[in-house]
Amino acid sequence: MITHEQCLYWDQEDELKKFKDEFALPKNVIYLDGNSLGARPKKSLEVAQHIIAKEWGEDLINSWNKADWWGLPTRLGDKVAQLIGAEKGEVVISDSTTLNLFKVLSAAVKIQAEKFPERKIIVAEKDAFPTDIYIIEGFIDLINQGYQVELIDGADDLSRVLAKEVAVVVLSHVNYRTGYFYDMESINQQIHAKDALIIWDLCHSVGAVPMDLNQSNSDFAIGCTYKYLNGGPGSPALLWVNRKHRDQFWQPLSGWWGHKKPFDMAQHYEPANSIRRYLCGTQPIISMSLIECGIDIFLQADMQQIREKSLKLTDLFIQLVQQECAQFSFELITPLNHKYRGSHASYRHEFGYEIIQALIARGVIGDYREPEVLRFGITPLYLGFEDIWNAVQQLKQIMLNSEWKNERYLVRSEVT
Numbered sequence: 471m472i473t474h475e476q477c478l479y480w481d482q483e484d485e486l487k488k489f490k491d492e493f494a495l496p497k498n499v500i501y502l503d504g505n506s507l508g509a510r511p512k513k514s515l516e517v518a519q520h521i522i523a524k525e526w527g528e529d530l531i532n533s534w535n536k537a538d539w540w541g542l543p544t545r546l547g548d549k550v551a552q553l554i555g556a557e558k559g560e561v562v563i564s565d566s567t568t569l570n571l572f573k574v575l576s577a578a579v580k581i582q583a584e585k586f587p588e589r590k591i592i593v594a595e596k597d598a599f600p601t602d603i604y605i606i607e608g609f610i611d612l613i614n615q616g617y618q619v620e621l622i623d624g625a626d627d628l629s630r631v632l633a634k635e636v637a638v639v640v641l642s643h644v645n646y647r648t649g650y651f652y653d654m655e656s657i658n659q660q661i662h663a664k665d666a667l668i669i670w671d672l673c674h675s676v677g678a679v680p681m682d683l684n685q686s687n688s689d690f691a692i693g694c695t696y697k698y699l700n701g702g703p704g705s706p707a708l709l710w711v712n713r714k715h716r717d718q719f720w721q722p723l724s725g726w727w728g729h730k731k732p733f734d735m736a737q738h739y740e741p742a743n744s745i746r747r748y749l750c751g752t753q754p755i756i757s758m759s760l761i762e763c764g765i766d767i768f769l770q771a772d773m774q775q776i777r778e779k780s781l782k783l784t785d786l787f788i789q790l791v792q793q794e795c796a797q798f799s800f801e802l803i804t805p806l807n808h809k810y811r812g813s814h815a816s817y818r819h820e821f822g823y824e825i826i827q828a829l830i831a832r833g834v835i836g837d838y839r840e841p842e843v844l845r846f847g848i849t850p851l852y853l854g855f856e857d858i859w860n861a862v863q864q865l866k867q868i869m870l871n872s873e874w875k876n877e878r879y880l881v882r883s884e885v886t
């Protein structure tokens with residue numbers, strides 16, 4: 471039996487609790503959706519003001535040099551690198567995860583086509599975040615060279631497809647819906663043993679779980695900065711390429727920002743011999759600049775400690791739902807085993823959508839994903855143990871009072 475007092479005690483003992491003060495969260499809100507849109511670092515307001523008023527407003531075009539706007543994609547990339555087991559010069563921040571997948575997929579397929587021309591299968595998961603599958607489909611259609619996408623059911627299904635002519639595998643490190651967490655190193659080994667290449671989508675793992683892209687010998691990675699990294703709505707995404715692949719091929723969105731000498735204004739494209747060859751064109755500088763506020767908080771914290779607290783909080787959430795809401799038939803779809811769990815807990819419930827709306831009305835913000843999935847994101851830098859206690863108490867009240875049956879919760883907004 472877990473008590474409120476016990477949660478208060480865990481909060482007292484929590485070494486990460488001081489970080490909550492770095493974030494601006496509304497009063498009376500328990501925010502369990504930082505895996506979709508991270509909370510705002512307090513500092514980002516001041517930084518936005520500085521960029522808009524000073525760098526743009528006063529220094530105008532000089533800021534490309536003076537404020538090093540030009541260097542932002544790699545300067546921020548070097549910072550993010552520290553969170554994902556990459557080195558300086560291996561990461562750029564640019565564009566969106568969706569676009570970055572197109573770039574690295576092109577590179578991976580091209581590299582493979584030279585070595586293994588008969589390999590025409592690109593593997594993804596059935597349960598992948600849809601944009602990943604859509605981009606693979608669009609890419610296959612565009613190049614029109616007989617490639618096929620093959621969808622797997624999950625980790626256990628990988629060996630089945632790897633018996634075929636696989637060129638590239640695209641996997642989400644942590645699944646956006648279930649929270650399933652792949653063991654990067656052993657999956658890489660399995661894929662490399664069959665001479666295929668791996669692209670990791672880190673959207674739900676960067677800033678949520680420790681990882682080492684180099685040590686685990688990954689090939690390519692992409693991911694969002696607006697989820698666990700708190701970069702702000704739509705902030706540009708990360709892209710990492712293993713050094714051994716970097717200069718082998720240039721990606722087809724070969725815009726001037728990726729050129730070797732952009733300001734030569736040369737007539738033909740020549741890619742930079744650096745990770746900058748993965749850039750396309752001019753970036754949203756204001757949005758990109760704000761990413762630094764979130765990353766700087768992470769760089770003061772310890773990823774291992776964040777992971778430990780994340781597991782304690784998800785454990786607590788799962789145990790409390792079991793203890794307080796057992797009669798309401800929430801079906802846990804997130805792995806109980808820590809080895810396979812990312813940083814959120816998801817449940818299936820027939821009335822998931824309505825229940826989430828009723829929770830939001832009470833200030834507990836989680837989200838809903840088709841089909842019937844209630845998703846609760848755990849962000850250890852700004853959530854405590856009592857928050858989890860309170861969130862589950864609110865859930866219990868909604869269920870006991872059948873509050874979710876109110877017809878206003880039936881109306882579906884465009885964004886769910």
Ligand SMILES: *Cc1c(COP(=O)(O)O)cnc(C)c1O
Nearest residue numbers: 566567568599601642646671673
């Ligand atoms: C959130 C998310 C995306 C989003 O991509 P955008 O290009 O930023 O819209 C992609 N992949 C996964 C796995 C995600 O969770």
